[in-house]
Amino acid sequence: MKKIAVLVPCYNEAQTIGKVVEDFKKLLPDASIYVYDNNSTDNSGAIAESKGAIVVHEYQQGKGFVIRSMFRDINADCYIMVDGDDTYSAGDAVKLSEFILEGRADMAIGDRLSGAYFTENKRKFHNIGNRIVRFLINQIFRSKINDIMTGCRAFSKKFVKTFPVLSSGFEIETEMTIHTLDKRLLIVEIPIGYKDRPSGSVSKLSTVSDGFKVLKTIFNLYKDYRPFEFFGVISIIMIAIALIFFLPVFIYYLNYGIVPKIPTLVMSSAFGIISLLSFVCGIILDTIKKYNDRTYELIINILQK
Helix, strand or coil, rough: CEEEEEEEEEECCCCHHHHHHHHHHHHCCCCEEEEECCCCCCCHHHHHHHHEEEEEECCCCCCCHHHHHHHHHHCCCCCEEECCCCCCHHHHHHHHHHHCCCCCCCEEECCCCCCHHHHHHCCCCHHHHHHHHHHHHHHHHCCCCCCCCCEEEEEHHHHHCCCCCCCCCCHHHHHHHHHHCCCCCEEEEEECCCCCCCCCCCCCCCCCHHHHHHHHHHHHHHHCCCCCHHHHHHHHHHHHHHHHHHHHHHHHHHHHHHCHHHHHHHHHHHHHHHHHHHHHHHHHHHHHHHHHHHHHHHHHHCCCC
């Protein structure tokens, strides 16, 4: 039998963590359920342990640190990841795992946004943020993913053991999605149910600060994964500005034989140089990116032997 590991990042979820563990115990009695307690100040860890989960303490604060430790520590054929707030159904998560176990996906995504998320979630700015992130990712990476930041996913061993976790917080889900798209891994997305947190359960996600981190992550990953496009856009903008400043001076020179506004000419030259440097940077970094992609493919081949 293939080994299934259920991964539950947890920070102060005493109200719901017990039910989450129980639900998976019923549906996947042979699976190992890992609850990584991220410095909870309530008794989340003790409750999870009493329900039969394997509790591990992660002392570096942040969901990204938790997932990095999970991926490094745990060996399995299929990994199911859900939050400890009981907003996702264990049954839906098990459906995602079927795509992994059958070899039809390296990452299976639970799509909340096609269901009841926008009515269940009472934080309207979260809804707006999800739409913005979805639009940006799909435009930049030419994809059609509905839910970029869902916390309900399933992974293959190939994905888990080759995914470089760089983020420290909630932006980790965005990083996972972009990595999967860039490396052309098999990705499947199915609609799932979603229910808001029960009364008294508090979200750890900050709309403003975490939203800014997600946008920053998208910006940085666009630069890292699509360097030629990124610096090409900068190059085009710079050359356009350079031409705006240069053309009036050049036309005046053609008509009168003298160069007026020397500072304007110098400024246009500076923007032209920046444009050229950006273009060259894009070419160099794109070459490095392709070399890294080849190295990644070789590592995948070695791991699968």
